[in-house]
Amino acid sequence: MxxxxxxxxxxxxxxxxxxxxxxxxxxxxxxxxxxxxxxxxxxxxxxxxxxxxxxxxxxxxxxxxxxxxxxxxxxxxxxxxxxxxxxxxxxxxEEIDDSPVIEIWASREGTKLELEFNNRSWNIYHQRNLEESFGTREDAVAYLREEGFRPSK
Incomplete structure (x- = not known):
């Protein structure tokens, strides 16, 4: 200490x-x-x-x-x-940017999730329902990858 x-x-x-x-x-x-x-x-x-x-x-x-x-x-x-x-x-x-950044992620089965940066948080949504929230993009991406999702093209 x-x-x-x-x-x-x-x-x-x-x-x-x-x-x-x-x-x-x-x-x-x-x-x-x-x-x-x-x-x-x-x-x-x-x-x-x-x-x-x-x-x-x-x-x-x-x-x-x-x-x-x-x-x-x-x-x-x-x-x-x-x-x-x-x-x-x-x-x-840091001024809070109210314009969200949204990325679409998809699984092999065709399930789509949205990764959205909004108000200092990286949120994952399924059909506009909040699934998870993370403090960093890296943590959110790690979660998505562990769950079998990849960035949608």
Whole structure:
């Protein structure tokens, strides 16, 4: 586990984050260029090593995040901390594109599924019914391939 000082040093390598001291010697780090009302990326970084990173509704972190979109970074490695901070900053600086990307995938039996990117998620639909949802295209494609689907021509 990284120490408070190590986490602080890693976080401070991100020049777009601004440190703000809060109570009990804890720190918040804000992303002032956020396109959304939410600007705190790192919340309540505590001298005991505990702290949270805001990742909103990114499906990549859905198993780790609480209902407020926060992930506890207490046991994160340096690489994992850098990755989640990058994802959090990208999340807050990304304008949501409302125009969906749709791909048709077919099985050998002729069943067709739609892979659609919409609102930060890769969703798989069968006859407009949602079957699965993924945080990355790679995960969605891996699922489709495992289920015997290939891109339709």
């Amino acid at each position: 990284l120490t408070f000082e190590q986490k602080q040093a890693i976080i401070e390598t991100f020049p777009t984050l601004t440190k703000k001291e809060i109570s009990l010697k804890r720190l918040n780090y804000h992303f002032e260029a956020s396109l959304y009302e939410k600007s705190i990326v790192v919340e309540k970084l505590h001298p005991n090593g505990n702290g949270f990173v805001f990742i909103g509704d990114l499906l990549k972190y859905e198993k780790e995040a609480n209902d407020k979109g926060l992930v506890n970074i207490r046991d994160y490695s340096e690489a994992a901390l850098r990755a989640i901070l990058t994802d959090a900053i990208d999340y807050l600086s």
